[in-house]
Each structure stands twice: as structure tokens, then as C-alpha cells.
Amino acid sequence: MEKLNLKSIALLLGTALLTACQVYTPEEAYQSLQPVQKIKVMDSYNQTLIVLQSSALFSPGTAQLKPGSRDILQDAMDVIEGLSSNLNITVTAYGVPVGNKDAVKKLSEAQAQSVAAFFWAKGVDMKRIKIEGKSYTDADLQSESVKASMMQYRVEVSLQARS
Amino acid sequence: MKLRWIFVYSLVMSSVVANVSFEGISQVDVKGAVQLYLQKQDRSMSSEQLGVVIDRVGSKLMIKTDFSSNKPVKVAIFAKDAFANLQHLNVHGSSSVYSSNIKPGSLHVYSDSSGSIQLTQVSNVARIESEGSGSIEAYWITSPHLELVISNGKVKVGGQVQRLFMTGSGKSKVDASGVVAESAWISAKDESFLKVRATNFISMEGSQDALVESYRDAKFVNEVTRDGSALIHVRG
Numbered sequence: 001m002e003k004l005n006l007k008s009i010a011l012l013l014g015t016a017l018l019t020a021c022q023v024y025t026p027e028e029a030y031q032s033l034q035p036v037q038k039i040k041v042m043d044s045y046n047q048t049l050i051v052l053q054s055s056a057l058f059s060p061g062t063a064q065l066k067p068g069s070r071d072i073l074q075d076a077m078d079v080i081e082g083l084s085s086n087l088n089i090t091v092t093a094y095g096v097p098v099g100n101k102d103a104v105k106k107l108s109e110a111q112a113q114s115v116a117a118f119f120w121a122k123g124v125d126m127k128r129i130k131i132e133g134k135s136y137t138d139a140d141l142q143s144e145s146v147k148a149s150m151m152q153y154r155v156e157v158s159l160q161a162r163s
Numbered sequence: 164m165k166l167r168w169i170f171v172y173s174l175v176m177s178s179v180v181a182n183v184s185f186e187g188i189s190q191v192d193v194k195g196a197v198q199l200y201l202q203k204q205d206r207s208m209s210s211e212q213l214g215v216v217i218d219r220v221g222s223k224l225m226i227k228t229d230f231s232s233n234k235p236v237k238v239a240i241f242a243k244d245a246f247a248n249l250q251h252l253n254v255h256g257s258s259s260v261y262s263s264n265i266k267p268g269s270l271h272v273y274s275d276s277s278g279s280i281q282l283t284q285v286s287n288v289a290r291i292e293s294e295g296s297g298s299i300e301a302y303w304i305t306s307p308h309l310e311l312v313i314s315n316g317k318v319k320v321g322g323q324v325q326r327l328f329m330t331g332s333g334k335s336k337v338d339a340s341g342v343v344a345e346s347a348w349i350s351a352k353d354e355s356f357l358k359v360r361a362t363n364f365i366s367m368e369g370s371q372d373a374l375v376e377s378y379r380d381a382k383f384v385n386e387v388t389r390d391g392s393a394l395i396h397v398r399g
Contacts, residue, residue: 120348121350
């Protein structure tokens, strides 16, 4: 009888602990996978590099900017406007290592164009802007980490002096 | 159109000839109420009716009506080099320009005129800017990039380009459905109405009541529209 009581108490405690651990709803769990830092700005001696997380910018598998991406792109635009208007801008989009390499490259090019077109519509001279779309490499396929793939899925905006 | 050129030749036979060289011109400014005809010919020359002033300063050519003229004055200019160095064509007042088969390097057209501009068989048009109430037509453009900045009037263009940049505002009407573009970047606002034909990529940034009609299914579409603006896909 005493053993049974102990078993019941242990079972109750276990259930209570498991319930307490279930902090996230499925939506919250999805959100936790999203990139925390959507924009990163890095300065080196010859260039300023703005890195934007593509998962925060684009609807999956498209070059369509998400409604919420405007704020992120506007932050990038503020950085561009704060620097010399003589700098060349290279927008390079990188794809995720999923599917056909050529298709990924074409999608990346279109995504680079969407970002570049935003800057152009905000007043950046199109003659300053260069666009590149990159597919994945075989080395990227070795990575088994989802987080590493998410880091790979990005748009880089590089500002450099004209050579 | 043929009648117009017949008139030009009759003008050559009957009117005053200016003593100005017309080769190596990089800019043409037209003011007042001039009706200007530009064409290639074996001999460089001009022919104009009374009431027009033609000046050349360096490589810039200025053509304007004088104070005595209230009516449109016709001017025909023929250049042996087919205006190969022409980069800027600026049209003001109520002037009009008609040109066929000239070969400029990379032409920028600006107009705040209420007249019309017609460029036929002119391939290297890189930019058209219209602020006037008049109309502009340009065929067949094969520049790598074509930029249209239209805030007033009507513009119609045809050809084939890699990238098309269109900015529409005011009550402008732009028909670029005759231009087959690989990519089209569009910024449209106010009550502008634009037509486009892009094969690979189309991006529209629209606001207020701007309307864009797309006449071909581009592979990639980025549509950022606010207020009453819209991108409408029309099967061409």
C-alpha cells in the first residue's frame, strides 16, 4: 500500500513536471527558430557589409518581400544613406542547399533584384547597384545543421569605393 | 508619317539655310514652338522657315523660335554622321521633334513640352524623362537598360531591353508593353498608369492609386503595394 502511494506520488510529480516544461505553443516554437538578428552591419577597411536574413525578408521559395520586411530593408537603407553616395552597392543573395542548383541560383538572383529594387525605389541610382545570385556549393550540402543552413540563406549588401 | 517627310523635303527646296555645322553634336535643345525634324543624309545641312534661331556652342545645338513667331516653325536638320554623338535631346515649350533612323550612342530624352516627340528606328535610347503634357513615342529600343521617369503626359515605347526601370507619378500614362524586358523595376505613385511586359522578373513598389498592368507572366514577382495601388496580370 505504501509502495503504491509512493508510485502515485512519483507519477503525479512526473506529470506535473512535464506540464511545467511545456512552455511553448507550436507557433512560439516556430518563432524561436526564426533568426533573432535580422540585420547585421560589419565594417572593414575597404567595405561596409550589411547581412540580411533571407527568411525574414522573403516568403518561402519566392522573391516576394514579406510585408514585415520593409522595416528591415529600411534599416539597411538608413545605413546606405549614411554613407557616401559615391560607393558602389553589390547585392548578393545566397540560396539554401535544397533542390536544383540552377533553380536556386535563379531564385537567388530574383531575390537580389527584389532587395535592389527596394533601394532603387527609395532613390538609390541604379547605376550604383550590381546584382548577384548565388547557388549552394557541394560543401554546403555536408552541413547537417538546420541552423547552419539558415545562416547560409541570406542577402549581403556590400558597399565599396568605386575601383 | 510619309506626308510629314514629303513636307521636310519640300522645306529643303524652299527655305532659308543656316550656316551651322551639324556633325559631332552631343546635345540638342529645342525651345519655343519649333517643329524639328532630325534625319541622316549624305550632306549635313539644315532648312528652316523664317522665325527660328539656330545656334551651335561647342557640341550643343540650340534651336528656338524668335520673338516674332507665334505659329509653329518647321526646321529640318540633316547630319552626315546620323547624330552618332547625340546624348541629350531636351524639348521645351510647345516644341515637337520627329526623328527617323538616326544612330545616337546612348540617348537621354527630356521633355517638359506640350508637343510630341516621335523617334522611330532609334535604338539606343537609354532614358526618357517627361514632365510636360505632351506625348513621346520611341521605337525600337535595344539598349541594355532603359529608364523611364514620367511625371506627366503620355509615353509609348517599343523594343527589347535587359532591364527596364519605370518611375510613374502624377497622371502620367506609360505604355511599355511593347518593350520585352528581362527584368522590370517599377515605382509608381499618384494616379499613374503603366503597362509592362517582363519575362523573368517584375518588381512593383506602388502607392496611392497607381496601377500597373503586366502583359506577360514573369517567373518571379515582387509586389509591394499600398493604398489603392495594384499590379494587374493581364494575359497578353
